Amino acid sequence: MKHKTKWLIFAPVGLLTVGTGACLINWAGELKSKGVAPTKWVSAGTAALVVFNAGLSMFGQSIIEKVLHEVREKPTE
Template identity: 45%
Template sequence: MTRDGPDTDAPDTDTSAKRHYRNWTVLAPLGLLATGLGASGVGQSTLLKGRGAPTWKWVAAGTASLVALNAGLCLFGDAIKHRALYEWAHEQEAEADDAGHAEGLQ
């Protein structure tokens, strides 16, 4: 495995590091996308209220925007967790490989 990502030449075993890396690569962009969408929607809801739109319109838009914003933050937070777990699992696997290699040299 390389520091930039899992080794694609390795057997198809789904190691912990590979699983966390894959989850990180999916969740991080989704989290950023949902956070941006939610933040933009909050601004749009504010404009609706300022322009005198009916209350139900800006309340519904604002609620949906806050749901998207909070979901994005949760997804991105989960992505950060998976990246940290990937780094930790990657270090553990490297230490195990080093120990096995050092033992084989003796």
């Protein structure tokens, strides 16, 4: 797969995953404020942070693929 294709896939998927993770973090915070058992909101918050960080990693990888595309594949002018 070419770097441009990877970049065009990773960027939007990463941004969507970051947004989903942020929403899940908010949801876990609401669970805590409602007085739900700590095991539930702690596990929900941990899973939310995993999703959020996965999104950041995917978006970071898209930046790497964009740079590699510009350096290796893009024709020079």
